Amino acid sequence: xxxxxxxxxxxxxxxxxxxxxxxxxxxxxxxxxxxxxxxxxxxxxxxxxxxxxxxxxxxxxxxxxxxxxxxxxxxxxxxxxxxxxxxxxxxxxxxxxxxxxxxxxxxxxxxxxxxxxxxxxxxxxxxxxxxxxxxxxxxxxxxxxxxxxxxxxxxxxxxxxxxxxxxxxxxxxxxxxxxxxxxxxxxxxxxxxxxxxxxxxxxxxxxxxxxxxxxxxxxxxxxxxxxxxx
Amino acid sequence: xxxxxxxxxxxxxxxxxxxxxxxxxxxxxxxxxxxxxxxxxxxxxxxxxxxxxxxxxxxxxxxxxxxxxxxxxxxxxxxxxxxxxxxxxxxxxxxxxxxxxxxxxxxxxxxxxxxxxxxxxxxxxxxxxxxxxxxxxxxxxxxxxxxxxxxxxxxxxxxxxxxxxxxxxxxxxxxxxxxxxxxxxxx
Amino acid sequence: xxxxxxxxxxxxxxxxxxxxxxxxxxxxxxxxxxxxxxxxxxxxxxxxxxxxxxxxxxxxxxxxxxxxxxxxxxxxxxxxxxxxxxxxxxxxxxxxxxxxxxxxxxxxxxxxxxxxxxxxxxxxxxxxxxxxxxxxxxxxxxxxxxxxxxxxxxxxxxxxxxxxxxxxxxxxxxxxxxxxxxxxxxxxxxxxxxxxxxxxxxxxxxxxxxxxxxxxxxxxxxxxxxxxxxxxxxxxxxxxxxxxxxxxxxxxxxxxxxxxxxxxxxxxxxxxxxxxxxxxxxxxxxxxxxxxxxxxxxxxx
Numbered sequence: 001x002x003x004x005x006x007x008x009x010x011x012x013x014x015x016x017x018x019x020x021x022x023x024x025x026x027x028x029x030x031x032x033x034x035x036x037x038x039x040x041x042x043x044x045x046x047x048x049x050x051x052x053x054x055x056x057x058x059x060x061x062x063x064x065x066x067x068x069x070x071x072x073x074x075x076x077x078x079x080x081x082x083x084x085x086x087x088x089x090x091x092x093x094x095x096x097x098x099x100x101x102x103x104x105x106x107x108x109x110x111x112x113x114x115x116x117x118x119x120x121x122x123x124x125x126x127x128x129x130x131x132x133x134x135x136x137x138x139x140x141x142x143x144x145x146x147x148x149x150x151x152x153x154x155x156x157x158x159x160x161x162x163x164x165x166x167x168x169x170x171x172x173x174x175x176x177x178x179x180x181x182x183x184x185x186x187x188x189x190x191x192x193x194x195x196x197x198x199x200x201x202x203x204x205x206x207x208x209x210x211x212x213x214x215x216x217x218x219x220x221x222x223x224x225x226x227x228x229x230x
Numbered sequence: 231x232x233x234x235x236x237x238x239x240x241x242x243x244x245x246x247x248x249x250x251x252x253x254x255x256x257x258x259x260x261x262x263x264x265x266x267x268x269x270x271x272x273x274x275x276x277x278x279x280x281x282x283x284x285x286x287x288x289x290x291x292x293x294x295x296x297x298x299x300x301x302x303x304x305x306x307x308x309x310x311x312x313x314x315x316x317x318x319x320x321x322x323x324x325x326x327x328x329x330x331x332x333x334x335x336x337x338x339x340x341x342x343x344x345x346x347x348x349x350x351x352x353x354x355x356x357x358x359x360x361x362x363x364x365x366x367x368x369x370x371x372x373x374x375x376x377x378x379x380x381x382x383x384x385x386x387x388x389x390x391x392x393x394x395x396x397x398x399x400x401x402x403x404x405x406x407x408x409x410x411x412x413x414x415x416x417x
Numbered sequence: 418x419x420x421x422x423x424x425x426x427x428x429x430x431x432x433x434x435x436x437x438x439x440x441x442x443x444x445x446x447x448x449x450x451x452x453x454x455x456x457x458x459x460x461x462x463x464x465x466x467x468x469x470x471x472x473x474x475x476x477x478x479x480x481x482x483x484x485x486x487x488x489x490x491x492x493x494x495x496x497x498x499x500x501x502x503x504x505x506x507x508x509x510x511x512x513x514x515x516x517x518x519x520x521x522x523x524x525x526x527x528x529x530x531x532x533x534x535x536x537x538x539x540x541x542x543x544x545x546x547x548x549x550x551x552x553x554x555x556x557x558x559x560x561x562x563x564x565x566x567x568x569x570x571x572x573x574x575x576x577x578x579x580x581x582x583x584x585x586x587x588x589x590x591x592x593x594x595x596x597x598x599x600x601x602x603x604x605x606x607x608x609x610x611x612x613x614x615x616x617x618x619x620x621x622x623x624x625x626x627x628x629x630x631x632x633x634x635x636x637x638x639x640x641x642x643x644x645x646x647x648x649x650x651x652x653x654x655x656x657x658x659x660x661x662x663x664x665x666x667x668x669x670x671x672x673x674x675x676x677x678x679x680x681x682x683x684x685x686x687x688x689x690x691x692x693x694x695x696x697x698x699x700x701x702x703x704x705x706x707x708x709x710x711x712x713x714x715x716x717x718x
Contacts, residue, residue: 071470092456120361121363135477135478137474155377156377160385202476221366222359
């Protein structure tokens, strides 16, 4: 790092204008009625998330955790090179369906978000939205060294370095790039954590909500969505 | 003398073509001044059969104070590729847009606008975000932008990161008893 | 036929048996599909785990009243189909609420779930849901045409709209089945059967690669669990109708299990070897091949 430029321009606190469709505007209905719209207020639910307690009875919670562990639905969301390592798990060679793992195309039905490689700032925004739309309890797995410390992109202007600053990570899988076997082993490890009730990322996210949001907004400069995407 | 060199000589009567470099049998580079570039591109496309714009990219020569735009054209009949270099002033980079000749050029120009800050007046959606959303620094691909320092300042680095020289490291791994005095086998 | 209170627990028992049978059978069918693809496939109890998991999710969000009612309507379609159709012929316990005009009601209930889903998915506001629903309605409508014609045909043949009587007319020998007495109607109805089972090649409604999962895009947790329940009940219920109308009904649970499995397997068999049809292709397919056969069936009677 000896070639680092000391005269580097520090982060200027510039305000980013909202995109045009996100600014408050007026819409004329077909019958001539004029409606004021503030998209950020009207289109989204503003309610903050809350911590969800476990079941009252331990045995019920254990049963639920067992079911959750054996029915992991992965969001079909791929970033970076790891996305191509995830696909073989569906094929006859690895066949993750044996373990109750499925891929769901929509975040509403998924429980597991696999960040499969480097995460650019633009994608981070989408990843956060997808994560927040998933129903709790939800789990996050960081795949590959890029999510841990930036990997070979540690000095890139556009990829984040520490993924656990932005979303609560339950499990990291090291490697660059990990092979599908390793991903499989990681998911099985996650199942153990879920069964023991230690994978409680959704509640951790809510408890440290301010910290996570501050980190996210520090990196994502054009924040044009509500604080929590329901 | 290849047909491409012939072609460039023929155009040389009307255009100030310089630095012709025939790299391979099917790849030739040359340079034209900025004010003649788009006119020559149009002529190459319409008359000489270079109908495909393979890519449009930019090289940052910070020590010479110029940007060099690189228009890559391909001729499907002769399977020949022409690379056209155009020098721009680095501090006030502006170039005529070619989005009305090749529609895909608009995307390249958007990218160049975002990554280098080159302006292409008239190009559609030029100032919209392309890859970077909410970018608040100088364009990141300009060489004066220190990307490592920026990454440290904004993304923080995780402790415990080390670097190894690959050559030394692999030597240690494979031949732990190896000393530099020993002759290197095979080389 | 008179109503007695004991029919209610009996009917619930029927639903319970069908639910469990459906859970395991769909899993086995998925396993067969997986084996065709060279995979090992899911465990047979996977459907139960998924159901528990979906009930156990902690956050649920809603998009409005119809969003709640969508899955409820869908499940009503499946349950209603079971409750008003005699499941086992000659059994007092599993006769359910069958009555003299139940064939008409059954035809209505086949469509009811899709309509309810259209309302619920529309309320969710997701564009993929709307696309999926409009495709689904178009395709189901086209696929129902041959079925409706086949039903007209056999109601002409047997001179009744009561499913029990139709089943009764088919008893005795395998050659009394509608399959042999009116083969054209059966062929026409099988067009409708394959078309409405939401399996490949007629599953463009769900099309996970193109419009992520279609109508249920926004559904999650308990809503999804309801729809999953319906997804195992409804095909069975539909298969029961087909079994009763065309394949001689079932006189016991054993015959029931074998016949439903065999009928359901027809769609799986077609599904694993055929790629997906686009909507206009499938509609054209039904109108071109299904409809003439249905008309022929009526004329033959």
